[in-house]
Amino acid sequence: MANAYFDHNSSTALRTEVLEAMLPFMASQHGNATSRHSFGRTARAAVEHAREQVANAVGAYANQIVFTASGTEANNFAIRGICSNLEAAQILTSAIEHPCVSRPALAMEASGMHAKNIYVDSDCNINLAHLQKLLLTPTNLVSAMLVNNETGVIQDVAKVAELAREHKAYVHTDAVQALGKIPVDFFALGVHAMTVSSHKIGGPLGAGALVLDKRIDIQPLLYGGGQERGLRSGTENVAAIVGFGVACDLATKNLSAYDVHTANLRDHLEVGLAKLNAVIFGYNGLRVANTSFFSFKNIEGETLVTALDKAGFAVASGSACSSDSTDPSHVLLAMGVPEDLARGAVRVSFGLSNTVQEVEHFLLVLKQELTRLRNLTAIAA
Amino acid sequence: MAYSDKVLDHYENPRNVGSLDKNDPNVGTGMVGAPACGDVMKLMIKVNDAGIIEDAKFKTYGCGSAIASSSLVTEWLKGKTVDEAYAIKNSAIAEELALPPVKIHCSVLAEDAIKAAVADIKAKQLTKATA
Amino acid sequence: MERQPIYLDYSATTPVDIRVAEKMIPYLTEHYGNPASRSHPYGWTAEKAVENAREEVAKLVGADPREIVWTSGATESNNLAIKGAANFYASTKGKHIITIATEHKAVIDAVRELERQGFTATYLEPEADGLVDLAKFKAAIQPDTVLASVMLVNNEIGVIQDIEAIGNMCREAGVIFHVDAAQATGKVKIDLANLPVDLMSFSAHKTYGPKGIGALYVCRKPRIRIEAQMHGGGHERGMRSGTLATHQIVGMGEAFRIAREEMASENERIRMLRDRLLTGLQGIEETYVNGDLSHRIPHNLNISFNYVEGESLIMAVKGIAVSSGSACTSASLEPSYVLRALGRSDELAHSSIRFSIGRFTTIADVDYTVELMKSKIEKLRELSPLWEMFKDGVDISKVEWAAH
Numbered sequence: 081m082a083n084a085y086f087d088h089n090s091s092t093a094l095r096t097e098v099l100e101a102m103l104p105f106m107a108s109q110h111g112n113a114t115s116r117h118s119f120g121r122t123a124r125a126a127v128e129h130a131r132e133q134v135a136n137a138v139g140a141y142a143n144q145i146v147f148t149a150s151g152t153e154a155n156n157f158a159i160r161g162i163c164s165n166l167e168a169a170q171i172l173t174s175a176i177e178h179p180c181v182s183r184p185a186l187a188m189e190a191s192g193m194h195a196k197n198i199y200v201d202s203d204c205n206i207n208l209a210h211l212q213k214l215l216l217t218p219t220n221l222v223s224a225m226l227v228n229n230e231t232g233v234i235q236d237v238a239k240v241a242e243l244a245r246e247h248k249a250y251v252h253t254d255a256v257q258a259l260g261k262i263p264v265d266f267f268a269l270g271v272h273a274m275t276v277s278s279h280k281i282g283g284p285l286g287a288g289a290l291v292l293d294k295r296i297d298i299q300p301l302l303y304g305g306g307q308e309r310g311l312r313s314g315t316e317n318v319a320a321i322v323g324f325g326v327a328c329d330l331a332t333k334n335l336s337a338y339d340v341h342t343a344n345l346r347d348h349l350e351v352g353l354a355k356l357n358a359v360i361f362g363y364n365g366l367r368v369a370n371t372s373f374f375s376f377k378n379i380e381g382e383t384l385v386t387a388l389d390k391a392g393f394a395v396a397s398g399s400a401c402s403s404d405s406t407d408p409s410h411v412l413l414a415m416g417v418p419e420d421l422a423r424g425a426v427r428v429s430f431g432l433s434n435t436v437q438e439v440e441h442f443l444l445v446l447k448q449e450l451t452r453l454r455n456l457t458a459i460a461a
Numbered sequence: 462m463a464y465s466d467k468v469l470d471h472y473e474n475p476r477n478v479g480s481l482d483k484n485d486p487n488v489g490t491g492m493v494g495a496p497a498c499g500d501v502m503k504l505m506i507k508v509n510d511a512g513i514i515e516d517a518k519f520k521t522y523g524c525g526s527a528i529a530s531s532s533l534v535t536e537w538l539k540g541k542t543v544d545e546a547y548a549i550k551n552s553a554i555a556e557e558l559a560l561p562p563v564k565i566h567c568s569v570l571a572e573d574a575i576k577a578a579v580a581d582i583k584a585k586q587l588t589k590a591t592a
Numbered sequence: 593m594e595r596q597p598i599y600l601d602y603s604a605t606t607p608v609d610i611r612v613a614e615k616m617i618p619y620l621t622e623h624y625g626n627p628a629s630r631s632h633p634y635g636w637t638a639e640k641a642v643e644n645a646r647e648e649v650a651k652l653v654g655a656d657p658r659e660i661v662w663t664s665g666a667t668e669s670n671n672l673a674i675k676g677a678a679n680f681y682a683s684t685k686g687k688h689i690i691t692i693a694t695e696h697k698a699v700i701d702a703v704r705e706l707e708r709q710g711f712t713a714t715y716l717e718p719e720a721d722g723l724v725d726l727a728k729f730k731a732a733i734q735p736d737t738v739l740a741s742v743m744l745v746n747n748e749i750g751v752i753q754d755i756e757a758i759g760n761m762c763r764e765a766g767v768i769f770h771v772d773a774a775q776a777t778g779k780v781k782i783d784l785a786n787l788p789v790d791l792m793s794f795s796a797h798k799t800y801g802p803k804g805i806g807a808l809y810v811c812r813k814p815r816i817r818i819e820a821q822m823h824g825g826g827h828e829r830g831m832r833s834g835t836l837a838t839h840q841i842v843g844m845g846e847a848f849r850i851a852r853e854e855m856a857s858e859n860e861r862i863r864m865l866r867d868r869l870l871t872g873l874q875g876i877e878e879t880y881v882n883g884d885l886s887h888r889i890p891h892n893l894n895i896s897f898n899y900v901e902g903e904s905l906i907m908a909v910k911g912i913a914v915s916s917g918s919a920c921t922s923a924s925l926e927p928s929y930v931l932r933a934l935g936r937s938d939e940l941a942h943s944s945i946r947f948s949i950g951r952f953t954t955i956a957d958v959d960y961t962v963e964l965m966k967s968k969i970e971k972l973r974e975l976s977p978l979w980e981m982f983k984d985g986v987d988i989s990k991v992e993w994a995a996h
Contacts, residue, residue, distance in 0.1 A: 085634065087625075087626075087632065087634070090625075090626045090635075091624055091625060091626040091634075091835070092624070093621070093624045094620045094621055094624060099617075099620055099621060102620075106608045106613050106616070106802065107607065107608065107610070107613060108596070108607070110605060110606070110607035110608060111604075111605065111913075112601070112604040112605035114604075115601060115604045115605075115913070115915055116906060116915070117597060117601065117906070117910075117912075117913035117914070117915070118596070118597055118910070118913065119596075119597075119599060119601070119913050120601075120604070120913075148664075149664030149665075149668070149804055149834065149837075150664070150834040150835055150837075151835075152822060152824045152825070152833050152834035152835065153664065153822060153834055155824070156821075156822045156823060156824070156833075178824070178825075179823070179824045179825050179826070179833070180822075180823065180824025180825065180833055180834070183823035183824055183833070184822075184823045184824075186823075187820075187823050279626075279835065279837075284620060284837070284839065285835060285836070285837035285838060285839065285840070286664070286804040286805070286837035286839075286840050287804070301671070301821065301822070302667050302668055302671045302698075303667075303671060303697075303698065303701035303702045303704070303705050304667040304670065304671070304696065304697045304698030304699075304701050304702070305667065305696075305697050305698065306697065313667050313697070313698060313701070314664060314665045314666075314667035314668060314698070315605065315665060315667070315795075315797060315803055315804075316803065317664070317665075317802075317803040317804025317805075317840075318803060319802065319803065319804075320803075320804050320837070320840075389632045389633070393632075394625075394632035394633070394634050394635075395632070
């Protein structure tokens with residue numbers, strides 16, 4: 081049995097260098113970063129160093145970084161935090177956002193705001209004309225992800241920000257799937273807030289950050305000890321933050337190597353997929369190199385994923401967070417993909433540890449399974 | 462909190478700790494601050510007939526920066542005239558000790574202590590002159 | 593390199609127990625799946641570990657695993673419990689909240705935030721010993737009281753509140769009752785199966801687990817509902833979205849398992865150390881223990897050394913790592929609001945040191961601490977004009993100080 085992990089958009093393995101950097105902060109250097117004795121000061125210095133590393137990775141200043149416990153928290157913080165200080169007006173999120181963007185936007189409806197979707201086209205690109213039309217109504221915030229987690233399609237967030245700013249709306253981007261895959265530059269994007277997360281780039285689970293335009297008036301999600309300049313209370317998770325910092329360094333330093341490596345794997349995969357008559361979603365869009373999201377007509381996705389898993393391939397059938405449900409991917413539906421085809425979707429997301437051999441083996445198994453499943457369907461029919 | 466080496470030096474080895482005879486007509490005392498604010502400084506200066514500060518002693522209840530500020534001014538005061546002492550500015554103290562912004566009030570307190578001690582000695586001299 | 597100081601700040605945070613770290617590391621390196629991934633064994637392994645840990649956390653506090661919701665720490669648990677319950681029940685029960693003036697900032701500030709949203713709040717002052725007067729608590733309950741929040745163990749002075757009695761009053765009045773137990777796990781026995789508590793906050797890093805992970809107990813019988821504060825993938829039965837940090841959860845589970853098995857013997861040893869420390873420090877003139885000594889965890893000793901300023905004292909005792917006031921507010925120069933609430937004078941509040949003893953403290957550590965405190969306090973008092981006045985028989989409270 082093979083043992084290949086093709087689900088890097090869900091979570092990545094921790095890099096050795098990251099673990100090494102974290103270990104002291106789980107053992108002898110255990111201080112609370114708010115304490116004033118030497119244990120506390122060591123922890124504080126480590127947190128501040130990591131803040132520099134994260135800032136460097138996203139082209140921002142260290143004092144713009146607010147550490148959170150996850151990307152989900154950073155997204156909730158951005159949307160609720162920015163909007164709750166504003167008069168009731170609409171909140172626009174692209175139709176392909178992660179639920180931790182779309183749901184907090186919906187939750188703001190309790191405060192009299194309206195959450196509306198910005199359409200995407202069939203290639204998974206945000207429909208800028210629709211955004212412009214929506215912006216004719218007073219808007220508090222526009223949130224558009226930089227890279228879609230399912231298709232890997234890169235959005236023109238700089239353009240979204242430009243349009244939003246023309247209408248005096250704030251702009252947030254969820255860059256969780258972009259960091260470590262493409263260059264990310266906070267200032268060049270022109271957004272007011274940006275979410276990044278540690279465990280998608282070889283860092284540990286338990287750390288994320290919101291990068292903020294400092295002029296913005298944002299309401300905290302968590303109140304208490306006043307950590308993170310009062311914007312995010314709670315004892316700093318020093319070990320995870322240190323790991324996040326190192327992961328940021330590594331991920332951005334090796335960007336071109338990563339890009340070449342995963343692009344090669346994906347090209348291999350997609351050449352094979354084409355021979356198997358797969359429909360590849362977002363194929364005509366500009367995609368990050370590591371992601372391929374595809375489906376086969378008349379093949380049920382769950383069954384296929386289970387079969388692939390039995391053969392030792394870890395892939396996803398949609399985003400991990402919504403794996404509990406069997407609803408077809410909201411991203412594909414937004415792209416206008418028919419429900420039955422969407423239901424069969426399989427996502428492969430590569431990382432540095434994957435090899436061409438794994439991909440070739442995968443294609444072989446995939447071909448066998450498709451034949452088997454098609455035969456079964458033929459019998460049933 | 463990171464203290465400068467100079468603060469640490471004055472804190473570890475405070476100069477001129479102690480008291481002078483407060484009933485001596487040549488001794489001026491300045492007591493400033495309040496326990497509720499977390500710092501109290503007592504500065505005593507002994508002035509000779511030529512108006513030169515011959516000796517200075519302090520006691521301080523307060524943080525490391527407050528102790529260092531008062532220790533430093535006792536060094537500065539010796540050999541100065543009363544008027545020169547009066548002209549010492551808190552900014553000079555803060556600069557010498559590289560105090561962080563949250564500790565500037567310690568240098569302000571030290572300046573206040575000097576002014577209070579000088580005012581005390583001047584009042585005493587006035588009483589002496591009129592007596 | 594300078595020798596590390598002796599760590600006596602276990603109430604600020606604890607080192608991760610090596611047994612906990614060993615359990616965590618495989619979940620950082622080999623089993624790195626997202627526990628919400630249902631399509632492959634990476635996810636299943638992670639999910640199984642998460643559920644085992646949930647059972648361990650539940651066992652320590654006498655709860656059902658289904659009553660445990662993971663959070664990023666006690667601050668989030670407190671925010672979720674207070675804002676979540678207050679918002680959910682406001683329309684049926686009312687908009688008045690009771691809490692105690694000595695609660696952790698995460699509770700106080702969450703309540704203040706609700707006040708900004710139109711709730712009203714009573715911040716009950718405890719008695720001089722730090723304990724809540726039950727009659728005063730009862731009197732504070734109003735017809736529209738929706739929620740009460742009282743901590744089990746105070747972080748600064750270690751006193752233990754009578755949660756059972758307060759909980760019974762809340763149940764009788766139909767008030768939702770939240771308890772911040774961040775400082776209590778592994779130190780006092782908690783049996784939620786028999787305690788009238790609706791919501792309880794926990795933290796891992798105060799009990800030899802990792803930072804960045806906590807939990808909220810949400811009672812099932814009676815069934816307590818809360819409004820989610822974090823929206824997204826619908827993790828934790830919709831009460832708290834966000835990818836779970838498997839290694840941290842595993843660490844919390846193991847830390848709580850160790851606490852359950854070892855707390856009885858550990859607490860006896862710590863009590864012995866604390867008594868030794870107390871006896872030693874009471875040999876110093878003009879020292880005052882803050883908070884009741886009998887209703888108190890053995891780990892905590894909070895003492896004011898009169899006529900010595902707290903920050904200079906901390907600076908003087910670099911050989912030990914202790915705190916003045918709680919770690920979370922150490923950045924500010926204000927005297928501890930907890931000690932102020934007990935009616936301590938500003939001077940005594942300023943002169944307080946919290947010693948918190950833990951699993952790795954030794955007799956030698958305690959003896960060293962006593963000797964260090966004795967010599968440094970003597971030195972600082974030589975410097976202190978207040979001490980001089982005290983020795984000269986001046987009543988400092990009667991002196992008129994120039995405001996500055």
